[in-house]
Amino acid sequence: MNKIIAKKVQEVETLVEKFKSAKTVVVFEYKGLSVADLTTLRIDLHKQNIEVKVYKNNITRRAAEIAGFNQLTESLVGPLAVAISYEDVVAPAKSIADFAKKNKTVVIKSGVIEGEVVGSAGINALANLPSRETLLTQLAAGLLMPVKELSVGLNMLAEGSN
8 A cells, every 4th residue: 555545544543533532523714824823722722631633624524424423524624623622521612712702714613522513503602601610610509509598497497486
């Protein structure tokens, strides 16, 4: 087999494994970004353990088909980058959406959230979710509210009987 073809086959196989083990994949268009801006985005995502790479669309398309994400192939047109997170579901969507607000040339095309292919609307909805810490705080407050109300009620009963 030709060395170039073997390298491309290996790249497709590697990307298939990444797709299968990823919590979230975000495909975004970076056309018009300066090298400095793209580097800033890469550094920010790297700090969050999010892998970002520009793949050829044919390689991404083949990997998506093999991984079972056929709907993803429809959005693979133009200069695209792929952000992959293996740990945090929300972080890549939130980081890229925030970056896109400042840099209008960045357009989120589609992605995969825990094995489900979603369009740009799904990625943006995920990006607008509160942080994990905020959600945990809201959950704790919600769980403590009935206990607080019970204690206030019991206190009122106790004071009323005296």
